[in-house]
Ligand SMILES: NC(=O)C1=CN([C@@H]2O[C@H](COP(=O)(O)OP(=O)(O)OC[C@H]3O[C@@H](n4cnc5c(N)ncnc54)[C@H](OP(=O)(O)O)[C@@H]3O)[C@@H](O)[C@H]2O)[C@@H](O)CC1
Ligand SMILES: Nc1ncnc2c1ncn2[C@@H]1O[C@H](COP(=O)(O)OP(=O)(O)O)[C@@H](O)[C@H]1O
C-alpha cells in the first residue's frame with residue numbers, strides 16, 4: 001500500500017519536517033534537485049541542450065538547483081528565470097545566488113531565442129499552483145510548447161496540473177517523466193494529470209515517516225507487492241471454507257453478465273457460486289459454467305411477488321456469504337421487486353451493480369435498505385443517474401463524488417472510470433493505478449463484481465475487498481493486454497489472468 005497526498009498535505013509534510021524535525025528546507029531541496037538532475041543525466045548527453053524553466057517559488061528553486069548540478073557536471077544548461085526576484089521565495093533567491101556564483105547560464109524569458117531544446121526541465125509551478133494560468137504565464141507555456149522539447153522532465157508535477165484533482169489549470173506542459181518528492185500527489189494519479197505526467201518516479205528526499213503519519217492521510221493506492229496481503233488458501237479446508245457467492249443476475253436474452261460475474265467469483269477463489277436467474281437462462285448457464293449451481297425463478301412470480309418466490313429468494317440470501325446484485329437484470333417491471341427483496345432479506349455484503357443501480361436510481365426510496373455492507377460499483381453514467389449530476393461534472397471530481405455518495409449512506413462506493421476510485425466505508429479513499437483502455441469493453445464491469453464478491457467470500461471485509469478487487473481486475477487487464485494487445489481482449493479473458501497474479 002502506498003499513501004498519496006494532496007498538494008496541501010504535501011506542504012504540511014514539508015513544514016513539519018523543516019520546523020519540527022529540523023531538516024533545513026535547503027537540505028530537502030538539494031536532494032530533490034539531485035533526484036531530478038540524476039534522472040536527466042540518465043536520459044541525456046553532455047551535448048544536449050537542456051533548458052530549465054523556472055518559476056520563482058520553491059518548484060523554480062528546485063529547477064535552479066538542478067541546473068547548477070548539471071552545469072557543474074559539464075552539461076549544457078540554460079536556466080530560464082521567468083518570474084522576477086521581488087516575490088521569489090527565500091529558497092529561490094538563495095538558489096539563484098548560488099547559481100550566479102557557480103557560473104550557471106541564467107536568462108530571463110525575454111532573452112529566449114526559440115531554438116532546439118533537447119531536454120526541458122519543467123520547474124515553473126509545483127504543488128503551489130492554486131489558480132488558472134493566464135496572461136504572461138500562459139504565453140510562456142505556449143512558447144515552450146511550440147519549441148517542442150524532445151524530452152521533458154517535470155519537477156514534482158507537470159506545470160499547469162492541479163495537485164489535488166489532476167485537472168489542467170488553463171494550460172499544462174506534458175512530461176515524459178515526472179520526478180515527484182516524498183509521496184505521489186493525487187494530481188499525477190488522476191486524468192488528465194496522469195497522462196501529462198508520463199512515468200512518475202517518487203524520489204525519497206528524506207521526509208521521516210511521522211511527517212505523513214500524523215496527517216492520517218486517507219488516500220492510497222496498491223502496487224503489485226501488495227498481493228501478498230491477500231488471504232492464503234489453508235491446506236486443512238474444504239469448499240465451504242472459502243465462502244459462497246450468490247449471483248443475482250441475468251435476464252431473458254442477457255445471460256452473459258451472470259456467467260462473467262460467477263466465473264470471476266470462482267477464479268478469485270470462492271468455494272461455491274450459485275446463480276439466481278430467470279428460468280430461460282438455466283440451460284445456457286449450466287452448459288457454459290457447469291461448476292456453478294443454478295437456481296431459477298419465473299419473471300411472472302417475481303413480478304407478482306408470490307410467497308413461493310419470496311421464500312425461494314430468502315433461502316438463497318441465507319445461503320450466501322456474499323451477493324452480487326444487478327448485472328444483466330434488465331429493466332422489466334419485476335426487477336424492482338427482486339432488488340428490493342434481496343436488499344431487504346440479505347444480511348451479508350452485497351455488490352450492487354448495473355441494473356441493480358439503475359433500479360435504485362429510478363426508485364430512490366430503496367436506498368433506505370442501504371447498510372454498511374453494501375458496495376455500489378457505478379460507472380460514470382450510472383453515477384450520473386444516481387446523483388442527478390452530469391457525467392462531465394462527475395468526471396472532473398471523481399473523488400468528491402464517490403466520497404459524498406459513500407458517506408451519505410455509510411456504504412462503499414467504487415466509482416469506475418479509467419482511474420477507478422474506491423470511497424471506502426472506513427473513510428479511506430483508494431485510487432486505482434492498474435488497468436488500461438482495453439478493458440473499456442462490454443462485460444468487464446461484470447467481471448469486477450465477481451472479483452469483489454470472490455474476495456468477500458474469502459473473508460475480506462468490504463473496504464479491502466473493494467480496493468483489492470479493483471486493483472486485481474485492472475492488473476488482470478494489464479496482463480491480458482501484454483499478451484494480446486489492446487483491441488482484442490474479451491471480458492472473460494480477464495478472469496484467466498487472476499491465477500497468475502495471486
Ligand atoms: N522545503 C520545501 O518546502 C520543499 C519544496 N519543494 C518544492 O516546492 C514546491 C512547492 O513550492 P511553493 O509552495 O513555493 O509553490 P510553487 O509550486 O513553486 O508555486 C508557487 C509560485 O507559483 C505562483 N503561482 C501559483 N499559481 C499561479 C498561477 N496560476 N499563475 C501565476 N503564478 C502562479 C505563486 O505566485 P503567487 O501566488 O505568490 O503570486 C508562487 O510564485 C514543490 O512542488 C516542490 O517542487 C521540494 O524542493 C521539496 C522541499
Ligand atoms: N480506459 C480505461 N482504463 C482502465 N480501466 C478502464 C478503462 N475503461 C474502462 N475501464 C474499466 O473497465 C470496467 C468497465 O465497467 P462497466 O462500464 O461497468 O462495463 P460493463 O457494464 O460493460 O461490464 C470498469 O472497471 C472500468 O474501470
Ligand SMILES: [K+]
Nearest residue numbers: 122125157159
Ligand atoms: K513543475
